[in-house]
Amino acid sequence: QVQLQESGPGLVKPSQTLSLTCTVSGGSISSGSYYWSWIRQPAGKGLEWIGRIYTSGSTNYNPSLKSRVTISVDTSKNQFSLKLSSVTAADTAVYYCARGGGRWKFDPWGQGTLVTVSS
Amino acid sequence: DIQLTQSPSFLSASVGDRVTITCRASQGISSYLAWYQQKPGKAPKLLIYAASTLQSGVPSRFSGSGSGTEFTLTISSLQPEDFATYYCQQLNSYPITFGQGTRLEIK
Secondary structure (H helix, E strand, O other): OOOEEEOOOOOOOOOOEEEEEEEEEEOOOOOOEEEEHHHHHHHHOOEEEEEEOOOOOEEEEEEOOOOOOEEEEEEEOEEEEEOOOOOHHHHOOOEEEEEEEEOOOOEOOOOOEEEEEOO | OOOOEOOOOOEEEEOOOEEEEEEEEOOOOOOOEEEEEEHHHHHOOOEEEEEEEEEOOOOOEEEEEEEEEEEEEEOOOHHHHHOOOOEEEEOOOOOOOOOEEEEEOOO
């Protein structure tokens, strides 16, 4: 059974770059026709899709964040990563990684990791 | 972007009640709609995909219907563990978007 786990700093200073990694266990990140996504959720608010990557390296980003986002994949480590540059307090949120199944669903999800942007 | 509007945003109901949550899309999305349940401090959990397909392991009291621009999630008989926030999600086109959520609370 595939499981996902986010990791990275829980505190980032304003104007710096947020960096998170999602480690996939229980299966190969390269198997099947899946893609790998990042989603975030500010406290008490709804879900915002950040972007996704296929293991081929093909990416799509949310236009609202596109200028600041980079998602990459390392198949040798069974990981994919998120970088969000020039962060502000508005980027404070729980960040989730998830596996995408075509145009149908996100499943499974990681447990989420809280990132706070503060000096 | 495709906007998803859920109604109601807040719902108070009792154990055993039948409840329905509606998700309306700003343009047609065929059946590329999923429903998730989220409990406090937890990741969203997939309930329904392709508008009406029950995810493996999800109780049969959950059901989904609809296509195009209007979709519903129905819980046939509320159980104590069903009190949570529910989100719809469209995967028809990028950017992928979510509804604003429906918070289901115990009456």
